[in-house]
Amino acid sequence: MPEPYRHDEPYAQGLLDVGDGQRMYWNCSGSPTGKPAVTVHGGPGSGHGPGSRQHFDPQRFRVVQYDQRGCGRSLPHAADPATGLEHNTTAHLVADLERLREHLGIDKWLMYGGSWGSTLILAYAQAHPERVSGIVICGVTMTRPEETEWLYQGVGRFLPGPWEEFRDFLPAADRDGDVSALLTAYSRQLNSPEEDVRRAAAQAWSAWEDAVISHEVLGKPNAYSDRPSEALMAFTRITAHYFSHRAFLADGQLLRDAGRLAGIPGELIHGRLDLGSPLNTAWQLAKAWPDARLTVIDEAGHTGSPKMAEAVRAAVERFA
Numbered sequence: 001m002p003e004p005y006r007h008d009e010p011y012a013q014g015l016l017d018v019g020d021g022q023r024m025y026w027n028c029s030g031s032p033t034g035k036p037a038v039t040v041h042g043g044p045g046s047g048h049g050p051g052s053r054q055h056f057d058p059q060r061f062r063v064v065q066y067d068q069r070g071c072g073r074s075l076p077h078a079a080d081p082a083t084g085l086e087h088n089t090t091a092h093l094v095a096d097l098e099r100l101r102e103h104l105g106i107d108k109w110l111m112y113g114g115s116w117g118s119t120l121i122l123a124y125a126q127a128h129p130e131r132v133s134g135i136v137i138c139g140v141t142m143t144r145p146e147e148t149e150w151l152y153q154g155v156g157r158f159l160p161g162p163w164e165e166f167r168d169f170l171p172a173a174d175r176d177g178d179v180s181a182l183l184t185a186y187s188r189q190l191n192s193p194e195e196d197v198r199r200a201a202a203q204a205w206s207a208w209e210d211a212v213i214s215h216e217v218l219g220k221p222n223a224y225s226d227r228p229s230e231a232l233m234a235f236t237r238i239t240a241h242y243f244s245h246r247a248f249l250a251d252g253q254l255l256r257d258a259g260r261l262a263g264i265p266g267e268l269i270h271g272r273l274d275l276g277s278p279l280n281t282a283w284q285l286a287k288a289w290p291d292a293r294l295t296v297i298d299e300a301g302h303t304g305s306p307k308m309a310e311a312v313r314a315a316v317e318r319f320a
Contacts, residue, residue: 004054015075016103019085025073026066026100030058033216035133035320036106036318038097040113040121042139045238046073046229048282055136055313060320064109068093069236071234079233081191081198085241090248094124101131108132110319112312114139114240115277115302119247119254122285126230126260134319135266135292139274139302140282143247144253149179151276152243153291155212158176158275162211168275169204183244190237199229202236212276216301223303258288266292267315271300272310 012248018024028286030053039052048065056063069088070078077083090128098122101109111121118137141147156163167182168177174185189201204225214221227235242248250256268288270282279296286294294317301306 004090004309005057007050007053007056007058010065011076015073016100016119018069018092018094018099022096023075024066024069024070024096024100025075026064026104028062028064028066028104028308029053030056030061030063032062033062033064034058036062036064036104036109037319038066038101038111040097040111040124041068041072042115042117042121043071043112043235044068044116044242045071045235046091046116047234052112055309055316057320058061058316061110061316062106064104065180069096070238071231077230077234077236079191079230081195082102083234085238088238088241089245090120090123090242093120094127095123098128098131100237103195109317110134110136112136112316113136116143116192117223118141120250120263122254122258122319123249124255125264126257129245129260129262129264132264133262135261136269136312136319137266137306138269138308139277140268140270140285141277142285143243143249144298145180145246145251146155147281148183148246149275151212152168152183152208152276155206155275157213159211162208164209165203166211169201177189178245180246183240187237187240187244190233190240198237200231202233205240206232213301213303216273216275216303218300218301218305219269219303235280255284255288258285261289262291264291265319267318269292269308269315270296271304272296272298273301276302292298300301 013027
């Protein structure tokens with residue numbers, strides 16, 4: 001199996017003005033003349049991680065990484081309560097990606113990402129299929145209401161204690177509604193004018209996210225709550241914003257429009273034990289997208305595994 005690749009520091013980077021007062025951080029590493037590939041981070045609001053480059057041979061790929069609006073090194077940062085989120089939607093993020101592609105003079109690029117990143121990749125590829133040479137997704141999501149309802153309520157059947165703590169953080173009046181109402185209430189807390197309210201809500205949200213992934217066989221404790229405070233604030237605020245608005249997508253939109261991906265080769269890699277994003281989402285997408293191949297990693301969950309990393313590198317190699 002292919003080993004992880006080592007990359008030097010980016011050979012180019014910058015802040016791209018994408019409108020609405022937003023400047024998006026980006027960088028390029030690998031070979032300037034290599035096959036273009038872009039890594040799309042999760043969250044939403046997590047920011048890019050240099051580790052994603054390890055799947056790409058720096059001699060053969062030109063690897064583009066960037067931070068979506070409001071997070072990472074992009075400005076203004078959503079940890080600042082003065083940073084509005086009204087111009088932070090899925091349509092804005094799709095347009096930002098297209099503007100970045102044009103700015104870098106790339107005709108087509110290979111797209112890689114997972115979790116929320118896979119939702120954004122699918123939205124972009126369905127809007128601009130002629131600009132995508134291939135797709136590799138590790139941890140498939142389409143952020144449909146049924147998926148969000150599972151992640152923030154249904155999976156609580158396995159974690160009743162942590163889920164009750166997640167729910168009961170909210171004022172009593174906000175506890176008995178559906179998942180959409182719960183997420184909207186959290187979004188209000190995360191946008192409170194009072195800093196202590198925002199910080200407490202971020203901790204309660206991240207404790208639930210931690211509970212879901214640390215329950216997996218290879219899960220890492222405190223993966224979310226151990227983030228630096230400003231990064232955690234941006235992540236929770238942006239995530240609650242997107243999920244309380246159903247990701248700014250019509251229900252089932254990405255699955256319904258999977259036909260727009262015809263002709264784009266895809267590699268879908270998913271952990272059979274993914275507790276937060278069950279396998280059926282990847283299964284349904286693979287059936288609707290004839291040019292995609294689904295690989296199921298038996299021992300992996302949402303947090304991945306060595307075998308999942310090997311599968312990702314092997315999938316990327318097939319596009320080299």
